[in-house]
Every structure is written in C-alpha cells, then in structure tokens.
Amino acid sequence: MRDLTTLFCQVSSISVLMSPLSIWKRAGLSCASHPKSFDFLTIMASRNLWNVSSNILFGSRCWIIQFSAEIFLKTASFRPFGVKCDNKNGKSLKNKDLLNNLLTLGVDIDKAKKRQPGVFNRMETNEQTLKIFLLSKGARKEVIASIISRYPRAITRTLESLSKRWELWRTIMTSDLEIVNILERSPESFFRSNNNLNLENNIKYLLSVGLTRDCLCRLLTNAPRTFSNTLDLNKQMIEFLQEVSLSLGHNEPIDFVQKIISKNPFILIQSTKRVKTNIEFLQSTFNLNKEELLLLICGRGALLLDLSNDYVKRNYTNIKEKLFSLGCTNEEVQKFVLSYPDAIFLSYKKFNDKIDCLIEEKISISQIIKSAQVLDSSISTLKSRIKQLVNAGYNLSTSNILLLSWSQKRYKAKLKKLGG
DNA sequence: CCAACCGGGGTCTGCCATAGTA
DNA sequence: TACTATGGCAGACCCCGGTTGG
Numbered sequence: 001m002r003d004l005t006t007l008f009c010q011v012s013s014i015s016v017l018m019s020p021l022s023i024w025k026r027a028g029l030s031c032a033s034h035p036k037s038f039d040f041l042t043i044m045a046s047r048n049l050w051n052v053s054s055n056i057l058f059g060s061r062c063w064i065i066q067f068s069a070e071i072f073l074k075t076a077s078f079r080p081f082g083v084k085c086d087n088k089n090g091k092s093l094k095n096k097d098l099l100n101n102l103l104t105l106g107v108d109i110d111k112a113k114k115r116q117p118g119v120f121n122r123m124e125t126n127e128q129t130l131k132i133f134l135l136s137k138g139a140r141k142e143v144i145a146s147i148i149s150r151y152p153r154a155i156t157r158t159l160e161s162l163s164k165r166w167e168l169w170r171t172i173m174t175s176d177l178e179i180v181n182i183l184e185r186s187p188e189s190f191f192r193s194n195n196n197l198n199l200e201n202n203i204k205y206l207l208s209v210g211l212t213r214d215c216l217c218r219l220l221t222n223a224p225r226t227f228s229n230t231l232d233l234n235k236q237m238i239e240f241l242q243e244v245s246l247s248l249g250h251n252e253p254i255d256f257v258q259k260i261i262s263k264n265p266f267i268l269i270q271s272t273k274r275v276k277t278n279i280e281f282l283q284s285t286f287n288l289n290k291e292e293l294l295l296l297i298c299g300r301g302a303l304l305l306d307l308s309n310d311y312v313k314r315n316y317t318n319i320k321e322k323l324f325s326l327g328c329t330n331e332e333v334q335k336f337v338l339s340y341p342d343a344i345f346l347s348y349k350k351f352n353d354k355i356d357c358l359i360e361e362k363i364s365i366s367q368i369i370k371s372a373q374v375l376d377s378s379i380s381t382l383k384s385r386i387k388q389l390v391n392a393g394y395n396l397s398t399s400n401i402l403l404l405s406w407s408q409k410r411y412k413a414k415l416k417k418l419g420g
Numbered sequence: 421c422c423a424a425c426c427g428g429g430g431t432c433t434g435c436c437a438t439a440g441t442a
Numbered sequence: 443t444a445c446t447a448t449g450g451c452a453g454a455c456c457c458c459g460g461t462t463g464g
Contacts, residue, residue, distance in 0.1 A: 115435090116446045150434080153446080186433060193447065222431065230448070271450055287426065299427080305431095308452055315454095347454055373425095378456060402424075407458045410423090 095120065101127045106145035112152040119152040127155040133162050134183075137176040143184045151187040157194060164196045169227075170204065182224050189224035192387045201231045209238050210254035215262060222265040229268065240272045244279065248294045256298070263302035270306045277309045284335055285316065300341045307345065318348035322355060326365040340372035353379055361386050362397045374404045385411065392418040 098120065102109055107126065113120055127148065134144045148154055157165075169179050169190070173404060183190050191197070206216055219226050226234065238257060245256035261267055267275060282301060283293050297305065316337065323333045337343055343351060354375050360369055368374065374382070385404050389396060392415060403414055 116445090121444080157447090195447080225433090228448080233449070263428095269432085269450095274451085307454080310454075311454075330429070342455080345454070350455080371424095376456060381456080400423080405457085406423090409458080414423095 001407060034200045047221075077398065080133065098125055098127065102148065105131060106126035106142065108145075111149045115150065116152045117154060121173045125155045126158060130155050130157065130162065131298050133159060134180070137180055138165065139180045139183070143180065147183055147187040147191075151191050154187060154191040157191060161194055161196065165190065165199065168196060168199050168203065169220065172213065172220050174217075178221070182221065186224055189228055192225075192265070193228045197225055198231055202227050202229065202234055205231055205234060205238075210258060211261065215258065219261070219265050219268065223269045226268040234268060237268050237270075237272055240276065241267070244297075250294055259298050260302055260305070263298070264305055266306040267302075274309060275305050277306065278305050278312055281309070281312055286338055296338065296341065304341055304344050312344055315344045315346070315351070317349050319343055319351060322352055323365065323369075326355070326359070328365060328369070332369060336369045336372060343372065343375060346375065350379070351375070354382065357382055357386075358401075361390070363401055364397065367397075367401055371400070371405075374401055377405045388415060389418070394418055 038363060102112070119125065129139075130148070131144055134147070135141070139147075166176075166179065170176070173179050173182075179190075203216065206219070207213070211219075241257045241260055242253035243249075245253040250256045279293070279297060282288065282296060282304070286292075286296075288296065319337060320330075320333050321335065324330075328336070346354075355365075355368065357379055358374070359365065377385070382404055386396065389403075395408070403411055
C-alpha cells in the first residue's frame with residue numbers, strides 16, 4: 001500500500017503547486033462543465049500528474065502499481081480522462097488535446113488517421129483511460145502506442161466495456177500477459193467489437209459444441225478474431241463442418257469439428273464459402289471418395305482449408321506444371337500431392353526453388369516424390385545440409401535423402417557418424 | 421541401433437467494403 | 443451523413459520427436 005500512499009502524496013503536492021484552473025485546463029476538461037466538480041480524479045487527469053504517475057507505474061514493484069491503477073480506475077465513477085466540449089471551438093480544442101495525448105503516448109498519428117479518420121472527429125475519446133488500463137495489465141507504453149496507431153477505435157472504448165471484455169478473455173486465458181501479447185499482435189481482434197454479450201455467447205456456444213477450454217485457448221491465441229465474430233457467423237461455420245462430417249459418413253460431428261479445429265484453428269475466421277470451395281476442389285481434383293476425403297481433411301489437408309481458393313488452384317497448377325516438366329505423369333503428381341498436401345501450402349516460387357535446389361544436386365525427381373517431406377526444410381537448410389553431406393562423402397543420388405529434413409539433433413548425430 | 425512413418429507445434433494480420441445506426 | 447460494426451479477403455513454412463518394425 002505504500003506506493004499507493006506515495007501516489008496520493010504526489011497528487012496532493014502537485015495540486016498544491018498548481019492552481020486549480022491550470023490543472024483544469026491541463027486536464028483538457030470542458031469549459032462547459034463546472035469547475036466545482038473538480039476533485040481528485042480530475043486532478044489525476046492532468047498530463048503533468050500523469051507523467052508522475054507513469055514514472056511510478058514503470059517502477060519495480062509492478063504488482064502494487066497494477067493494484068493501484070486498478071483501484072484508481074475502479075473508483076472512477078465517471079470517465080476521468082474523457083474529453084467533452086460543446087461550444088463552437090470545442091471541437092478544435094478537443095482535437096488538439098486528443099492529438100497531444102496521442103503524441104505523448106507515441107502514437108503514429110498519420111497512420112491512425114488514415115486507418116480510422118472518424119475517431120479523430122469524435123467529441124469524446126478515452127485514450128488516457130485506455131493507457132492506464134493497459135499499463136495496469138502489464139502492457140509496455142510502446143505496445144499501447146502501437147495498438148492505438150494500428151487500431152485507433154480502441155480509444156473510444158469505455159473502462160467498463162474494456163474491463164468486461166478483458167474479464168471474458170481471462171475466462172479463457174490464464175494470465176493478463178498472454179492477452180497483452182495477443183493485443184500486441186492483433187489489436188483489432190480485441191477492440192473491433194464492443195459487443196461483450198456476443199463475446200460471452202460465443203464462448204458459451206463454442207464450449208457447448210464440445211470444444212474444450214484448451215481448444216478455446218488455442219483459438220484465442222491463434223485466431224482471436226473468432227471471438228469477435230457474431231455468434232451467428234460462428235454457428236454457420238460449426239454447423240457447416242458438422243454437415244460436412246455427416247455427408248462424408250463421419251457419424252460423430254462433434255468429434256469431427258474438434259479434429260478440424262485442432263488441426264487448423266484458423267477455420268473459424270474464414271468464410272464457409274472459402275472452406276467449402278477448398279473441400280470441393282480437393283474432392284474433384286483428386287477424385288476422392290468420402291473416406292479418402294475425410295482422411296485428407298482430418299489430416300494434413302486441414303491445413304489447406306483456410307487458404308484462398310485462387311491460391312490453392314494457382315499452386316496446384318504450378319506443382320503440376322513443374323512436375324510435368326520433370327517428366328512426371330498426372331498420376332504421380334496426384335499421388336505426390338495427396339501424400340504431401342503441404343506442397344500446396346508452399347508458395348509457387350518456394351516450391352520451384354526447393355525442387356530446383358535438389359535437382360541441381362543430382363537428386364532425381366522420383367527421389368523427391370518418394371521423400372516429399374524433404375520439402376519441409378527451408379532452402380537454406382537444404383543447401384547447407386547438402387553441402388555438408390557432399391563434403392562428408394555422402395552420395396545423395398543413391399542414398400536416402402530424408403535426412404535433409406530430420407530434426408537438427410538427429411541430423412547432427414548422423415553427420416557426426418559420417419565423419420562430417 | 422537405425423530410420424521410416426506419422427503427426428504435432430508455432431503461427432495469422434491488416435486492410436477494404438458495406439450494411440446498419442445514431 | 444458520418445461513423446461503427448462486421449464480413450471477407452490475400453498472404454504464405456519450418457522444425458521436431460515419438461513410435462515402430464526391421
């Protein structure tokens with residue numbers, strides 16, 4: 001509690017040093033509201049004081065700081081940093097304050113304005129509330145600036161809404177830090193919607209269709225947008241997957257959905273149209289019966305379901321052309337792709353480069369097709385391993401090439417034995 | 421002991437368009 | 443009519459290790 005007391009003392013000392021009016025102005029508060037409502041929280045709104053408190057916030061005893069910030073925010077019965085003006089010059093004054101606040105935070109104003117200009121015309125924004133809130137959750141200042149730069153609408157959210165949303169995310173994630181990391185990666189997924197009831201319903205729904213809490217955690221980590229989808233949109237995809245399951249003769253749709261989502265957590269942020277088109281593409285291109293298709297999309301093929309339809313087609317066409325040019329038959333190409341669906345995932349340039357890189361080393365296309373997993377390795381890994389193996393006297397054209405894609409541990413052990 | 425087989429784990433946003441809303 | 447909420451899209455790998463059969 002000592003830090004809290006210190007904080008309060010700093011507040012008092014500053015309020016003594018500054019005239020109430022100057023604090024009022026610095027707080028960016030309205031000329032329309034009456035100075036009589038001036039109190040501790042409005043003093044806190046002063047940017048000067050904010051700098052003092054943020055220095056404290058960055059201190060070593062973070063947990064106490066977090067606690068103080070929480071208490072401070074929770075006791076706020078009104079928007080302490082909200083800015084409101086309703087006279088003629090209000091808008092421009094307010095706009096100046098907003099810009100100042102954002103600049104102090106280190107926000108890239110141009111980027112933010114370009115992204116969501118409407119936010120900058122608003123009479124009310126809560127950038128300081130957001131800042132304190134996120135600091136209290138352990139976000140660094142630069143992260144907050146980056147979040148606002150990339151998704152300015154974040155500053156329109158109220159403390160109440162933010163807290164509720166965070167609380168809901170915390171029912172899935174075990175720590176605040178994990179959430180901060182997601183926000184840093186993808187601010188939009190957290191801030192795009194203000195509809196917390198929908199979020200709550202999504203969580204309930206996804207649990208109700210048999211997804212485990214671990215699965216939800218994986219979804220939130222990998223595809224956080226899932227939880228900002230409308231409940232209806234998520235329902236559409238889950239129901240679509242269940243239908244696919246039944247139509248392919250898999251009689252446990254819940255199990256099927258779980259399998260697909262655990263293999264590919266990005267499914268729920270794609271349109272059913274996209275997933276459907278990809279399933280149809282796989283079915284028709286490879287002439288698969290129900291059983292084979294089921295096996296494919298429940299296995300490595302799940303990876304392909306969320307790819308853009310054109311990308312899938314383009315890459316498959318390229319694979320065909322490339323392998324045809326190396327003398328493969330259509331049957332061989334199909335067999336190759338079915339045994340190694342990841343080939344479609346690879347961009348056509350990467351795919352071609354990898355094949356060329358192997359061919360250059362006198363590795364035959366039949367060897368490559370037989371040991372397709374070697375394409376898992378990056379081009380640099382392939383190149384360095386080929387060099388090392390050749391130096392060690394290993395004949396790649398007559399020997400097993402799979403060691404090009406072994407784990408480093410296994411590969412190194414093998415190389416040692418070869419005397420490389 | 422070896423390596424083939426198989427599957428798992430990490431990761432995935434930032435932008436645009438548009439219907440809806442105040 | 444400005445602004446918000448939301449749907450949808452393009453984009454694009456690499457590495458690791460358990461198990462198993464010889």
